[in-house]
Amino acid sequence: MIDIDVLEPGLLSSVQAGPRTGLRHLGVGAGGALDGFSWQVGNALLGNPGNAASLEFTLRGPTLRFPQGARIALTGADVDAFADGEPVPGWRAVALPAGCTLRLGACRRGARGLLAVAGGLDVRDVLGSASTDLRAGFGGLDGRALRTGDRLRARGLPPAVDVVTTQTGWIDPHPDIDLDRPARVRLLPGADALATPTPWRDPFRVAATSNRQGLRLEGTPLAVRDPGDRLSSPVIEGSVQLPPDGKPIVLLADAQTVGGYPCIGHVVQSDLPRLAQLRPGDRLQFETIDAGGALALACGQRQRLARISLAIEQARRLAGRPGP
Amino acid sequence: MKARIDAWGDRGWLVTVDVDSIEAANRRVHALRAAIEARRPPWLQDLVPAYASLALVVDGHAARGQAACLAEARAWLERLLASAPDAEAGTLGRRVDIPVCYAPEFGPDLGAWAAHCGLEVEAAISRHTAGDYRVAMLGFSPGFPYLLGLDPALAMPRLATPRPHVAAGSVGVGGSQTGAYPAAGPGGWRLLGRTPLRLFDPQRAEPALLAPGDHVRFVRIDRAGFDALSGAGA
Numbered sequence: 001m002i003d004i005d006v007l008e009p010g011l012l013s014s015v016q017a018g019p020r021t022g023l024r025h026l027g028v029g030a031g032g033a034l035d036g037f038s039w040q041v042g043n044a045l046l047g048n049p050g051n052a053a054s055l056e057f058t059l060r061g062p063t064l065r066f067p068q069g070a071r072i073a074l075t076g077a078d079v080d081a082f083a084d085g086e087p088v089p090g091w092r093a094v095a096l097p098a099g100c101t102l103r104l105g106a107c108r109r110g111a112r113g114l115l116a117v118a119g120g121l122d123v124r125d126v127l128g129s130a131s132t133d134l135r136a137g138f139g140g141l142d143g144r145a146l147r148t149g150d151r152l153r154a155r156g157l158p159p160a161v162d163v164v165t166t167q168t169g170w171i172d173p174h175p176d177i178d179l180d181r182p183a184r185v186r187l188l189p190g191a192d193a194l195a196t197p198t199p200w201r202d203p204f205r206v207a208a209t210s211n212r213q214g215l216r217l218e219g220t221p222l223a224v225r226d227p228g229d230r231l232s233s234p235v236i237e238g239s240v241q242l243p244p245d246g247k248p249i250v251l252l253a254d255a256q257t258v259g260g261y262p263c264i265g266h267v268v269q270s271d272l273p274r275l276a277q278l279r280p281g282d283r284l285q286f287e288t289i290d291a292g293g294a295l296a297l298a299c300g301q302r303q304r305l306a307r308i309s310l311a312i313e314q315a316r317r318l319a320g321r322p323g324p
Numbered sequence: 325m326k327a328r329i330d331a332w333g334d335r336g337w338l339v340t341v342d343v344d345s346i347e348a349a350n351r352r353v354h355a356l357r358a359a360i361e362a363r364r365p366p367w368l369q370d371l372v373p374a375y376a377s378l379a380l381v382v383d384g385h386a387a388r389g390q391a392a393c394l395a396e397a398r399a400w401l402e403r404l405l406a407s408a409p410d411a412e413a414g415t416l417g418r419r420v421d422i423p424v425c426y427a428p429e430f431g432p433d434l435g436a437w438a439a440h441c442g443l444e445v446e447a448a449i450s451r452h453t454a455g456d457y458r459v460a461m462l463g464f465s466p467g468f469p470y471l472l473g474l475d476p477a478l479a480m481p482r483l484a485t486p487r488p489h490v491a492a493g494s495v496g497v498g499g500s501q502t503g504a505y506p507a508a509g510p511g512g513w514r515l516l517g518r519t520p521l522r523l524f525d526p527q528r529a530e531p532a533l534l535a536p537g538d539h540v541r542f543v544r545i546d547r548a549g550f551d552a553l554s555g556a557g558a
Contacts, residue, residue: 024370024381026524026532027462115538126526136466136507138526149495188333191340231346232463232470234372234379236334258374258470289448294334 001122002068002158006150008169010062010104012212015121015140015152016114017053020129024251024257030237031139031253032131034212034276035112037176037301038075042116044309045171046156047316053130053140055152057113059279062146063277064115068084068158069098071118075171078179083164092170095159101294104276109179111279119156126249134212135254169315171308176273176301182283188294188302190240191233192262195223199264200286204248212254214241215278219245223264235259238267238275250275267300270301325352325408329401334390336369336382337397339405347472349376350460352410354417354537355428359408365400367393373536374461375470376443378557398552417458417537422504422519424453424495424542425550430518437497437514451475451546452516457502457540467524471540474502495542506532512541520545520553 016039019030033039033056041050055062074081074090075266081088082103083096096102107113123130123140132140141150159165178184182203204217222242235241239251241261250267251259252275267275268289278284289297325341332338341352353373355493360371360380363503369383382397384390428434438448455478459472464470479500492498495504496513503513506523522531534540545553 021369021381021383023466024372024530024535025462027466027468028531082381127531133466136524136526185422188331190333191330191338231343231349231375231377232461233340233377234373235337236330236333236335236336236379236381256464256537257372266335268334268517291331291334291394292391295389295394298334 002066002070002154002156004070004117004152004154005065005067006062006146006148006152007065007101008063009090009146009148009150010057011060012058013062013146014057014131014134014144015123016056017129017130018051019253020127020131020133020139023127028127028136029253029255029256029257031133032129033114033274034253035114035177037273037305038114038173039306040305041091041171041173042073042114043077043120044312045091046071046116046118048116048118048120051121051130052116054117054121055115055146056116057104057115059111060106061113061115061143063101063103063244064098065099065101067072067099069096069100069161070154071090071095071156071159072102073116074113075116075173076112076114076177077107079107079113080105082174088164089166089170091173093167095161095165096186097161097163098158100164107279108275110177112276117154117156119154122153122155133254148297169312171312176270176304177277178274179277182285183274183278183286184285185274186268186289186294186297187240187265187286188268188291190263190265192242192264193225194264195225200288203283203285206278206280206282206284210278210280212252212253214252215250215275217248217250217284222248222264224264230260230262232258232260233263235263238269238272239263240265240267252276268297270294270297325356325410327352327356327405332379334394336380337378337401338379339401340377343376345453346375346460347458349393350458350472353378357537359404362478365397367397374463383478387422388504412529413490417539418535419539419541420534421541422521423545423549424519426517427547430494431516433496433514434516437480437516440475442479448478449516451478452502453542453544455502455542459536459538459540461536462532462534465507465509466526467534469503469523469534469540471503472500474500476500476524478502482512482538483514486510490515493523494522495519518550520550547551
């Protein structure tokens with residue numbers, strides 16, 4: 001077990017792991033790391049259990065001190081990261097010596113970074129997941145975001161290094177993480193048809209009021225063909241709702257489980273990580289896709305994740321072999 | 325049972341039942357939910373009822389792919405709908421009594437609400453406790469019940485400006501809906517009283533006090549009763 005002291009919490013940093021499933025009928029949403037792809041790769045890089053809890057930070061990361069040192073991996077957004085003043089690259093395992101201070105600054109590209117720590121963060125599962133439900137106030141660290149003075153613990157052992165040590169092998173997250181803009185996001189049709197024949201020609205811009213519940217989009221206002229009142233019906237991360245003002249809202253993992261606005265589409269599951277990486281002002285281009293295309297994309301993403309895990313595992317075995 | 329099945333993104337299927345009235349539609353939803361729940365197919369990750377629709381979240385990550393599971397789920401649903409009677413589901417769902425203290429310190433809108441309804445406060449409270457309510461669905465936040473069955477004479481529009489802080493357990497009326505807030509937070513309902521029960525507690529074996537389809541009655545208690553139940557850690 002190692003300690004992690006929070007010297008500065010960043011803009012919004014919370015403990016996140018996998019989704020909370022099987023409880024949507026009680027109004028409990030999935031939650032969990034918004035960029036599930038980066039969360040999984042971070043854990044794979046450290047040989048962590050697949051459901052290990054990481055730290056998700058938003059736009060600007062926290063400053064953390066590791067009294068005993070730690071093995072870490074940064075994935076997700078491109079972030080200005082320094083360990084005792086030395087730059088820390090993303091998408092690879094890095095060993096920090098005892099007493100090291102890790103300063104995670106601004107996300108240069110992308111909105112959400114993930115810090116995985118060897119062994120995973122030591123928090124208790126609540127309703128089947130370690131993830132923080134910030135809206136309902138449970139899970140993670142007392143159901144809330146990090147604050148200055150917090151102490152987290154991780155289940156790994158301290159590494160035997162005296163200086164910041166970066167592993168040579170690294171992971172290329174493309175095409176699952178693509179921080180180029182406008183972001184291409186694939187959409188399946190929803191229950192409510194739009195009034196315009198070519199609604200997705202123009203890109204949208206992400207509004208500053210976006211959060212873990214949803215991305216609010218600005219652009220040419222849309223209208224549904226039948227604007228009458230609707231009975232609230234189930235919604236899920238990826239659902240695209242259209243309020244009367246014509247500005248779509250794309251729901252993310254912390255969204256509520258039922259909603260009353262027209263549902264004009266669903267972002268495919270494999271593009272949820274892209275949604276997580278959109279920051280205020282970023283542009284997003286929807287492209288419609290059919291069910292077969294969506295399933296092929298999901299399948300491709302799962303295969304890439306499996307290949308990444310395999311490659312990391314092989315590299316670890318090779319590194320463990322006695323040298324020539 | 326007659327119902328429409330639509331794709332729910334690449335996550336599953338959304339079943340929408342006929343809506344002659346919300347009450348009848350919601351009874352169908354809960355009858356169908358119970359039929360699915362009783363069989364609980366392995367690909368079913370979540371089953372989410374709403375007023376007149378029911379979402380099935382399909383998880384194909386296990387032994388079979390998502391495409392195969394989605395196709396299997398669709399065929400399975402069609403067979404189930406063909407064989408499921410358009411149920412009179414009056415017998416389904418538990419009966420849950422929710423004690424409520426209708427006191428001015430908990431229900432700051434009692435007077436205005438009764439006046440809006442053209443009733444004396446005592447008469448308005450009696451009619452609120454006389455209601456047989458049904459949990460149409462939970463949503464908005466964990467454990468938040470959307471109840472059907474409010475006496476139309478007791479309806480009152482929401483506040484023009486929501487209160488920034490409503491205490492957990494607050495019982496109120498918002499439009500033609502009534503219910504209780506599981507957690508503290510902002511809220512626009514007219515507040516009539518408070519229950520000492522916790523509607524949602526993630527540490528409890530059954531985290532939500534109410535389940536979709538339950539029948540609910542509000543039972544009036546006085547302040548001493550409220551304090552006793554709160555003290556008991558209810």
